[in-house]
Amino acid sequence: MAANAPISPLAPKTYPEMPEIRGLRIATAEAGIKYRGRTDLMLMVLDEGTSVAGVFTRSRCPSAPVDFCRGNLSGGRARALVVNSGNANAFTGKRGREATAVTAEAAAKAVGCDPSEVFLASTGVIGEPLDAAKFSGLLEGLGAEAVSNRWRDAAEAIMTTDTYPKVATRRVSLGGRPVTINGIAKGAGMIAPDMATMLSFLATDAAIAPAALQDMLRLGVEPSFNSVTVDSDTSTSDTLLFFATGAAGNDLVSSADDPSLAEFKTALSELLLDLARQVARDGEGARKEIQVSVRGAESDASAKRIALSIANSPLVKTAVAGEDANWGRVVMAVGKSGEPADRDLLTISFGDIRVAHHGERDPSYDEAAASAAMRQEEIRIGVDLGLGGGAWTVYSCDLTKAYVEINGDYRS
Numbered sequence: 001m002a003a004n005a006p007i008s009p010l011a012p013k014t015y016p017e018m019p020e021i022r023g024l025r026i027a028t029a030e031a032g033i034k035y036r037g038r039t040d041l042m043l044m045v046l047d048e049g050t051s052v053a054g055v056f057t058r059s060r061c062p063s064a065p066v067d068f069c070r071g072n073l074s075g076g077r078a079r080a081l082v083v084n085s086g087n088a089n090a091f092t093g094k095r096g097r098e099a100t101a102v103t104a105e106a107a108a109k110a111v112g113c114d115p116s117e118v119f120l121a122s123t124g125v126i127g128e129p130l131d132a133a134k135f136s137g138l139l140e141g142l143g144a145e146a147v148s149n150r151w152r153d154a155a156e157a158i159m160t161t162d163t164y165p166k167v168a169t170r171r172v173s174l175g176g177r178p179v180t181i182n183g184i185a186k187g188a189g190m191i192a193p194d195m196a197t198m199l200s201f202l203a204t205d206a207a208i209a210p211a212a213l214q215d216m217l218r219l220g221v222e223p224s225f226n227s228v229t230v231d232s233d234t235s236t237s238d239t240l241l242f243f244a245t246g247a248a249g250n251d252l253v254s255s256a257d258d259p260s261l262a263e264f265k266t267a268l269s270e271l272l273l274d275l276a277r278q279v280a281r282d283g284e285g286a287r288k289e290i291q292v293s294v295r296g297a298e299s300d301a302s303a304k305r306i307a308l309s310i311a312n313s314p315l316v317k318t319a320v321a322g323e324d325a326n327w328g329r330v331v332m333a334v335g336k337s338g339e340p341a342d343r344d345l346l347t348i349s350f351g352d353i354r355v356a357h358h359g360e361r362d363p364s365y366d367e368a369a370a371s372a373a374m375r376q377e378e379i380r381i382g383v384d385l386g387l388g389g390g391a392w393t394v395y396s397c398d399l400t401k402a403y404v405e406i407n408g409d410y411r412s
Contacts, residue, residue, distance in 0.1 A: 006163065007163045007164055008163045008164060008281065008282050008286060008287075009287055009377075010281035010282065010286060010287070010288070010289055010377065010397075011163060011164040011281070011282070012164070012278070015152065015165075015167060016167060016168065016169050017169075018149070018151035018152060018167055018169050018182055019169060019171070019180050019182070020148040020149055020180075021148065021180055021182055021203045021204065021205050021245065021247075022148075022205040022245060022247035022248065023046065023047035023050065023205055023245025023246065023247035024044060024045070024046055024047070024050075024148060024203050024205075024243070024245055025044070025045045025146035025147055025148050026042065026043070026044050026045075026146055026147065026148070026150040026151065026153065026154045027042070027043050027045075027142035027143070027145050027146040027147070027150065028041060028042045028043075028142075028150065028153045028154060028156075028157040029041045029135070029138050029141075029142055029157075031084065031134050031135035031138060032134065033084055033085070033086035033087050033124070033130075033131075033134055033135065034085075034086025034087060034124060034125070035085070035086050038156075039153065039156060039157040040084060040085045040086050040157060041082075041083070041084050041085075041135050041138065041142075041157060042081075042082070042083045042084075042153075042154045042157040042158055043080065043081070043082055043107065043110070043139055043142040043143060043146060044080065044081040044082075044083075044146075044154070044201070044203075044243075045079070045080055045110075045111050045143055045146045046078050046079050046080065046081070046111075046203075046243055046245060047079075047245050047246075047247060048079065048113075049077070049245075049246055050077060050078050050079065050243050050244065050245045050246065051076060051077065051078075051208055051209060051210040051213050051243070051244040051246070052073065052076060052077060052078035052119065052210060052213070052241060052242070052243050052244075053073075053210060053213035053214035053216075053217045053241070053242045054069060054070075054073050054119075054214075054217070054239065054240060054241045054242065055217060055218060055221055055240050056069065056070060056238060056239055056240075057234060057235060057236060057237065057238030057239070058234070059234055059235065059236050059238070061090070061091060061236050062090070062236055062237075063088050063089055063090035063091075063096070063122060063126075063236045063237045064089045064090065064092060064096035064097050064099065064100045064122075065089055065100055065120040065121050065122045065237070065239070066236070066237060066238075066239060067097075067100075068097075068100040068104065068119075068120050069119050069120060069121070069239060069241070072116050072117070072118065072119060075116050075117065076209075076210030076211075077117050077210070078117055078118075078119055078241075078243055079108075079111050079112075079113035079114075079117040079118065080107045080108070080110070080111045080113060080117065080118045080119070080143075081118075081119045081120075081121070081201065081241065081243075082103055082104075082107050082118065082119075082120050082121075082139065083120070083121045083122070083123075083157070083158050083199065083201070084121075084122050084123075084124075084130070084135060085122075085123050085124055085157065085158050085159060085160050085186070086123075086124040086125070086160070087122060087124040087125055087128055087130045088122050088123055088124045088125060088126050088128075088235075088236060088237050089122040089130040090122075090126045090127070090236040090237055091126050091127045091236070092127065092128070092129050092130060095129045095130075096129070096130065098132075099129070099130045099131070099132040100120055100132075101115075102132040102133070102136050103118075103120055103132045103135075103136055103139075104118040104120060105136075106132075106136035106137070106139045106140070107120075107139050107143075109139075109140065110139040110140045110142065110143035110144075111143050119241055121158075121199050121201075121237065121239045121241075122237060123158065123160055123186060123198060123199050123237055124160055126236060151167055151169075151182055151184060152165060152167060154184055154201075155167050155184040155185075155186070158184070158186045158199055159186050160186065160188070161188045161284055161406055162186050162187070162188045162282055163188070163282055164282060165184070166184060166185040166186065166187075166275055166278040166279065166282070167182075167183070167184050168182070168183045168184075168271045168274040168275050168278075169181065169182045169183070169271070170267035170268070170270060170271050171267075172263045172264055172266075172267045173263060174206050174248070174250050174253070174260060174261070174263070174264050175250035175251050175253070175260050176250070177206075177248045177249055177250040178248070179204055179205055179206040179248045179250065179264070180204060180205055180248075181202065181203070181204045181206075181264075181267055181268060181271055182202065182203055182204075183200060183201065183202040183203075183271050183272070183274075183275050184200065184201055184275075185198075185199065185200035185201075185275040185276075185278065185279055186198060186199045186200075186279075187199065187200075187230075187235075187279040187282070188230070188279070188282045188283060188284045198235050198237060198238055198239075198279070199237065199238075199239050199240075200225065200239070200240045200241075200275055201240075201241050201242075201243075202240070202241070202242040202243070202268075202271070202272075203242070203243040203244070203245065204242075204243070204244050204245070204248075204264075205244075205245050205246070205247045205248040206244055206246070206248050206250055206253070206264065207244065207246035207248065207249070207250050207251065207252045207253065208244040208246075208252070208253045208261075209252060209253065209254045209255075211254070211255075211256075212253055212254055212255050212256045212258070212261075213242055213244055215255075215256035216256045216261070216265060216268060217240070217242045219256075220265075220268055220269055220272045221240060221272065223269070223273065223392075223393070224269070224272035224273040224275070224276040225240060225272060225275075225276045225279075227276070227304065227307075227392065227393065227394045227395060228276045228277070228279055228280045228394070228395045228396065229280075229308060229311050229312055229394065229395075229396050230279070230280065230283035230284065230286075230396065230397055231283070231284075231312075231399075231403070232312040276395060277289070277395050280395040280396055280397050281397065283396070283397035283398075283403075284402065284403045284406045284407065285399070285400040285401070285402025285403035285404075285405070285406055286397035286398055286400065286403075287321065287397075287398055287400055288320055288321065288376075288377060288378070288379050288397060288398040289377065289378045289379065289395065289396075289397055290311060290316075290317070290320055290379050290381065290395070290396040290397055290398060291378060291379070291380045291381070291393060291394075291395055291396075292307040292310045292311045292381045292383070292393065292394045292395075292396065293307070293380065293381070293382050293383070293391070293392075293393045294306045294307045294310075294382075294383045294384075294385065294390075294391065294392055294393075295382075295383070295384050295385070295390070295391040296345075296383075296384040296385040296386045296387055296388060296389075296390070296391075297339065297340070297385050297387060297388055297390030297391065297392075298339075298340050298385075298387050298388040298390055299388065299390040300390045300391060300392055301390070302339045302340060302390050303385075303390040303391050303392035304392035304394065305337055305338070305339050306333075306334055306337045306339050306341070306383065306385070307383075307392050307393065307394035308337075308394055309333045309334065309336060309337035309339075310330055310333040310334065310381060310383070310394075311394045311395075311396035312396070313329060313332070313333040314399055315329045315332065315333075316329045316330060316333055316381075317396070317397070317398050317399035318398070318399050320374065320379050320398040320399075321398035321399055321400045323371065323374040323375050324371075324374065325350055325353075325355060325367070325370035325371055325373065325374050327348045327350070327355040327356050327361075327370075330348050330356075330381060330383065331343075331346065331348070331356070334346065334383060334385075340385075340387060341385055341387070342385070342386065342387065343359045344358055344359035345358060345359070345385060345386030345387065346358070346359060346383070346384070346385060346386070347382075347383070347384040347386065348381070348382065348383055348384075349380075349381070349382035349383075350370055350373045350374060350379070350380070350381060350382075351373035351376065351379070351380050352373070353366070353369050353370050353373050355370050379398075
């Protein structure tokens with residue numbers, strides 16, 4: 001969180017109590033990587049046998065930690081996660097790769113594992129060399145002091161311009177055993193994920209094989225993290241990792257198609273969407289959440305592209321910021337998307353108020369009612385193309401002067 005930055009008005013009024021995940025421990029520290037007077041380093045220690053799955057940015061300029069994690073993911077096992085904030089270790093060349101190697105070696109020594117079982121993530125400024133010596137010496141001590149009940153601390157340690165920590169939890173039954181899923185995320189700017197979010201880490205004490213975990217995660221990110229956008233910019237560091245310690249004692253689930261996973265999948269989907277929406281609601285300078293729901297498209301993929309065109313439009317986002325029911329900007333965004341659309345079939349709504357219908361302003365249009373809908377904290381924009389059965393929802397936020405102020409002096 002930037003110094004003296006006000007907490008977003010869209011921040012949660014209360015935070016869930018984050019239960020322990022058996023087989024997992026957390027520690028945090030102030031390493032002084034960029035920030036002063038706040039934690040910026042997190043170590044997660046995982047029991048032997050922990051499965052891991054992950055999805056990462058599709059940026060052609062990925063960070064060194066993303067490359068490192070991709071290399072280790074094929075092993076399917078994890079013993080440690082190290083995350084730093086304040087420096088993305090992206091576009092840092094040979095020194096960036098050396099920093100990941102130094103960090104992984106120190107973490108492996110701290111928890112007693114091979115570097116191939118260590119996962120890394122970094123967030124912050126791009127292009128600045130990361131001095132791993134600033135924090136690698138802290139990892140041994142963190143490994144010794146890690147405890148199981150520090151999820152909120154972990155969420156705070158990975159923040160950059162976030163104004164609040166993002167946490168979520170669910171508890172379900174799997175194979176007759178109670179299991180827990182916890183998750184944290186960070187992200188407020190440079191948010192238009194492509195396979196993940198800026199940074200997010202999930203864990204469960206269920207026993208699930210890596211392949212099954214990967215399949216569930218890959219499907220789960222599409223309607224959640226891959227359907228959220230703050231500013232249309234995909235980060236070089238997007239990383240989402242999911243750990244399963246197996247400490248709950250259920251029989252190992254080897255396939256994502258196992259019927260016993262039904263309740264677990266539902267909870268996982270809910271948790272992913274919960275975290276994704278928290279990211280959208282903490283968009284830099286945001287004062288309103290925008291939910292764009294498109295239906296009647298020729299396909300779900302087409303509906304998603306149209307929804308993103310609307311959600312990413314600066315004109316739509318500034319209209320929302322100004323509480324202006326300017327549905328003409330939505331028409332514009334549908335038309336520019338490049339997707340099939342028929343002007344004379346188009347219907348647009350703000351909240352429950354239909355503002356345009358079949359190619360023109362709705363005959364019963366009421367400016368006062370539409371303006372009242374725009375004064376809400378959550379702005380629901382509905383579009384019906386009238387062409388087919390495709391539907392999708394994208395989550396975003398408004399665009400305010402504060403976004404420019406935050407990003408105009410981000411490196412200072």
